[in-house]
Amino acid sequence: MDIAKRFSENPLLKPKDIKPSLPGMEILCLLNPGVFTYEGKTWLLCRVAERPPQKENSIQVPIFNEQGKIEILEFLNDDPELDATDPRVILYKGINYLTSLSHLRLLCSEDGKHFYEPDGYQPINGKGALESFGIEDCRVAKIDDTFHLTYTQVSNIAVGVGYMKTTDWKTLERKGMIFPPHNKDCAFFEEQIDNKYYALHRPSSPELGGNYIWIAESEDLEHWGNHRCVATTRPGKWDSVRIGAGAAPIKTEKGWLEIYHGANEENRYCLGALLLDLNDPSKVLARSEEPIMEPLADYEKTGFFGNVIFTNGHVLNGDTITIYYGASDEVICGAELSIAEILQSLKL
């Protein structure tokens, strides 16, 4: 059952609400923000997906070249070797290219509903060979006074998890890839358990296994080990093909509550919850049978890639979780969920 209370102001942000990062680019999608509070405001670290204006007979694909400059690749629509059936990714001569290039952009708000770009903060761009197709879907975990950013690094050779950290959002320390390919959807726990840091992550194992949520441990947040599988996909259910963690797990009396996304064969993305043991978070105590939120509103059902609700950020206030989410891979929306109601839906 969908138990989310959507903001009446949705969508809160659309591609046309912000400026492209460079002249000659257009914003195709504004989506999947990491969320944090800082200096009394709510902040979104948004994924901005850009591309050059398209031509009638060809697809223009932007990438970062070795010099860190944007270069445009062109694929003719009538080329028999081109497969452009997925709006997000094309296949040409056996190689995948993304149709847009994503960077991360900071927006903030006094009321959590009206967001604007503050002066003095730079967009965060991909850098180096492992980010030549951009950076995406950043989670922000706050531990002490440091913000830890875990995000998807995309390039022609890999999809993996990158890590950077900051205390002031003006200077970033880039730490490189912490979970090698194929991996994404990495969320750090915001406190240690038994003197160890933990992270949820989502490796993909195409031959045996699948797209499952895993957990790992670390002493320093950079080097990860003792990987264990926490949850698998469930045939015949709403989360039958791929699952991935959202933002940092929420500590409750009953356990760590993790809101995750699950997709089925139709690429319909819904949200559900996992409850993990407080002392051993590799142990699942309960899991949503049905989604707690699913694409129902028009802006969630149609858009760049319809029938998608994807969250990787929230703010907490007592029992209320305000999630920010990408709808139809195109716009950013907000909704409130009650922790008590989620726990009740897990039939504890």
Ligand code: MAN
């Ligand atoms: C998938 C989708 C896209 C994303 C790529 C690379 O194709 O999730 O939105 O850009 O993976 O991460």
